[in-house]
Amino acid sequence: MRRWGAALLIVACGLPLITRNAYHIDVLTGAGLYALLALGLNVVVGFTGLLHLGYAAFFAIGAYTYALLNLHAGVPFWLGLLPSAATAGLCGVLLGIPVMRVRGDYLAIVTLGFGEIVRILFTNLESWTGGPNGLLGIAHPTIWIPGQGVWGFGVRSVPYYYLVVALTALTAAVCVRMNRSRVGRAWAAIREDEVAAACAGIDTVQLKLLAQGCGAAIGGVAGAVFAAKQGTITPDSFDFILSVMVLAMVVLGGLGRVSGAIIGALVLGVLPEVLRGVEQFRMLLFGVVMISMMRLCPQGIMGALRARGLFRSPSSTVDAVPAA
Amino acid sequence: MTPLQVFFQQLLNGLTIGSIYALIALGYTMVYGVIQLINFAHGEVFMVGAYAALTILLVLGIAQPLVGWLLVGVVLLCGIASMAGCGLLGLGIERFAYRPLRTAPRLSALITAIGVSFVLQNVVMLLYGATDRRFPPVIAPLRWEVAGATVTILQVIIWVSSAVLMLGVQALVMRTRLGRAMRAASHDLTACRLLGIPVDRVIAVTFCIGSALAAFGGMLFGVYYNTINFHDGYLTGLKAFTAAVLGGIGNIPGAMVGGLVLGVLEALGAGYLSAQWKNAFAFVVLVALLLWKPTGLLGERVAERA
Structure with a gap:
């Protein structure tokens, strides 16, 4: 598995040398951001089995944290990453504490409600967040290159691609x-089995909070990158559909598998752009592909591959497919 | 209007939209009851129902308000046709999208449901266009003053028809063989199979009934708001789902109570606080209620595990 990961990384690094098309690079950057989100959500849903339907909220919190810090305090991107991750992670934990009582699908709904509330808050708190128009003029990242001085990412595609x-x-x-x-x-x-885990001496409360915090923090990082890349953010970018799409990536790739989250994000992230040729039928076909893929491999892409003996990692301890 | 009259008016408005939420919520809760699936495509079925009713009105060429028996006839025709159409749609969705995944991990079916809702939305968009479609004014703007509040005939139609349907569902589930099979299926699918209950057929019929109820809700929604868009299924579906959870998902009277409560709370919230926060209000109530009563208003402990 590690070998495949390294191979994928090398291919990913080499791609901008092959294609000079900025549009292709942008699409892949978007898919990479999705992969980041899917990895974060996978910690919560895949590893720990907590169904979360409001994950876009953490993406939004990360994005707005960096945007506000940058616009009001001039915090540069690299310094802003940390507070973005921290704020989102903290919100994840803070949401986690009261919802400890709620289980299963009820948890899914509370998180869905949380996601909607956060989005509506960002829409309605106009004096802070610019309301539906969002925030403009967020600084792009810059790096200092010896001998060259400060070099800005600007609106180029490739630097963001490598960053992601x-x-x-x-x-x-x-x-x-x-x-x-x-x-x-x-x-x-x-x-x-949560009850059995608790009986075995696992501090379930602490570990569930840890999972929610980690997952949310990853979402926050993705949000900061998104804000820095776009330069503008609006609440529309963080709707329920995004939460659902990221969940679809995690499940489609193979729940609870790191490789699955990445593969799922690449497939679902790139697919709508591949279907651009049939513009009108694009989302229709996208839905059809989602349904057919789930029918063909109900355990997700990586699950199906593993069942055929591919990509089996000898050291993997957790190969059981989550029941959820 | 005096403050009391304003309150009364908001209450009536809330009960109207609440009845529609309740009809849709029934479908969510019935499906959840038998196979523990959050059927995300259900909101889309509701939207398709509204378009089906619109199509029939357009085919009939109705352009001005109707009265008397003609009105009753047209409402019945529209209602029955869109319910039948969406009932079949529900059967088809269950057969092709969910049944193959019966033994798969539960989240897989959830993703399929999302795929189905993309498909339905886009089929409707391709057929009817992406802009709002206006409903012809079928129902005469008759109104009465009741205790200082205005009641339209449309509201009365919505209350009466949804009450009839809800009582019908309750009777079906509690008093018929089919209903008994549905209740049994919600307890234990495997045991049902062992006892010779045709589980697949029971599940299919549940989808069919739920979809038909949503279609009727869609027709009422379209006539009440005068307009329908292919996007409308999403938010309304989300709220109806909220209503189902509010009442305790899997619980049929719970869905009705949840729908009405949500409708009233939303109307009062929009009237007294601010319309801008209306949508947030519904979710704040939901989160607060679930934190206080983790299984909804009337719910018993259902899902122990995610």
């Missing part, structure tokens, strides 16, 4: 390590 590839690779590596750690095994135990 790097963040996704880093996050994926962290997720794989976490999943194989003591914490990962505890999450899997909670996912399979």
